Amino acid sequence: MYKIVNKTELVPKIKIFEVEAPEVAAKSNPGQFLIVINGEKGERIPLTLCGYDTKKGTVSFAFHEVGKTTKDLGKLEPGQEIDNVTGPLGNPSEIKNFGKVLCVGGSVMIAPLLLQSKALKEAGNHVTTVLGARSHPFIMMEQEAEKYSDKVIISTDDGSKGYKGLGFLKELCEKEKFDRCVVMGPVILMKDVSAITKPFNIPTIVTTTPIMIDGMGMCGVCRVTVGGKMLFGCVDGPEFDGHLVDFDELILRQRTMLPEERLSSVLAEMHGGCKCGRHKA
């Protein structure tokens, strides 16, 4: 069992947990992910590491409450325990001095992106971090971004704070001559940013989040096409060259289970939410 030692709501429906998991923390690196299981019959959900503390023996992950499992997870409180936290899984991010790095994060994935911004800054890079969200109240971790970056830029879909949309990025790439770009967020964000950086030949690394089951290369569910080759998100990724990923296929594959996911959410609401017995619905 894995005890929750800290819980913070970053913005509505996005929470971050710090959990005791000393063996996982000891091996963790930026870019890797965990598989979390809440409840004896709980679903396995992959969540990206957004922090680890080897002295305290803890790991942190942020999650967006989008369906049954993440909503149930969000009801747990510090002192309660999670049944399983497996990891670290996937390959660590490449961290070295590239020069000028552009880090672009959207929504919940801003939290793990900042772990990379921090590591890239410590490796000597000049780091520009873009925080993206649909509107002003959903911009999160601005202070942390300031701490780990040389420059922070805000972008919202509705223009309620910072730039409206991603139109500014083209001009920024022209002006700044970045040596590398790292993108974490919704697939559409990774697709759009990769399309912008491609004409500038800026190597662009995206973190793919295909549906996963085992997270260890056995089931084949997490297939992603990269440069015409079929790769597994869990063991070959989750990071890939954004200029080679078939994002349209990734979007289609992510939607494969949509009817079942919706049904599971509706049934959970109808039958009073979580059945793990450790908290009230």
Ligand SMILES: Cc1cc2nc3c(=O)[nH]c(=O)nc-3n(C[C@H](O)[C@H](O)[C@H](O)COP(=O)(O)OP(=O)(O)OC[C@H]3O[C@@H](n4cnc5c(N)ncnc54)[C@H](O)[C@@H]3O)c2cc1C
């Ligand atoms: C390697 C990896 C790392 C991830 N890291 C994070 C993270 O750090 N924080 C976070 O909040 N989420 C992350 N995800 C996505 C997360 O695993 C899903 O949101 C979660 O499994 C949803 O479970 P659920 O039962 O609550 O919702 P479900 O009922 O399974 O789904 C609810 C909604 O979320 C969408 N969804 C489900 N799975 C995914 C997915 N893999 N990618 C995108 N949308 C999905 C569905 O299409 C549906 O619209 C990651 C996924 C992968 C593969």
Ligand code: FES
């Ligand atoms: S999740 Fe099963 S092979 Fe990747």
